[in-house]
Amino acid sequence: MTSDDTILCNMRAANKIANRMSGKCPHFNDDLRQECMLALVKASQSFDPDRGVKFITHAWTRVTYAGKSFLRNAGRQKERYWQCGNHDTEIADHRSNEHHKQAIADNARDAVAVLLSCLTECEATLIERLYGLNGRKREPMREIVKECGIIRHKVEYVRKKAIKKMRKLAESQGFNI
Numbered sequence: 001m002t003s004d005d006t007i008l009c010n011m012r013a014a015n016k017i018a019n020r021m022s023g024k025c026p027h028f029n030d031d032l033r034q035e036c037m038l039a040l041v042k043a044s045q046s047f048d049p050d051r052g053v054k055f056i057t058h059a060w061t062r063v064t065y066a067g068k069s070f071l072r073n074a075g076r077q078k079e080r081y082w083q084c085g086n087h088d089t090e091i092a093d094h095r096s097n098e099h100h101k102q103a104i105a106d107n108a109r110d111a112v113a114v115l116l117s118c119l120t121e122c123e124a125t126l127i128e129r130l131y132g133l134n135g136r137k138r139e140p141m142r143e144i145v146k147e148c149g150i151i152r153h154k155v156e157y158v159r160k161k162a163i164k165k166m167r168k169l170a171e172s173q174g175f176n177i
Helices: 002-020 028-046 054-086 097-116 119-131 141-148 150-173
Strands: none
Touching: 002 028, 002 054, 028 054, 097 119, 097 150, 119 141, 119 150, 141 150
């Protein structure tokens, strides 16, 4: 059986996966179906029958992963779409690389800002310096200890406490971490 025949015989399975997932994000139904079909094509190209695995098992995992990955990115796009107030128009080209990368970066910055907002000023500054957030350069803990004049254990304590607060807020806001 050729690669084309394999794809044709398994298109129904890819459509089934896309239909099951499309309920989570109906705005991107056609795009999701296309992503699943592309994953099916890639699965047929990478399939090795000598491994002792059926093609449908190989393809199912690849297609499901591609669909979930697409929905994760589409969900971020959908969120930005609704925040912009453009409810009557389509997102022009949500899959263009530059726009997509910019959207991910913007969402990450927004998420970081929300998470840092739950911290005290001292905790937020410490996290920004340790992890290089908000345009700051990442600094080693020993520099922060020298500059602040406190012991390393105190810095570590404040860091853990801040991360615990941020994780709690992230879970309550539905962030996927």
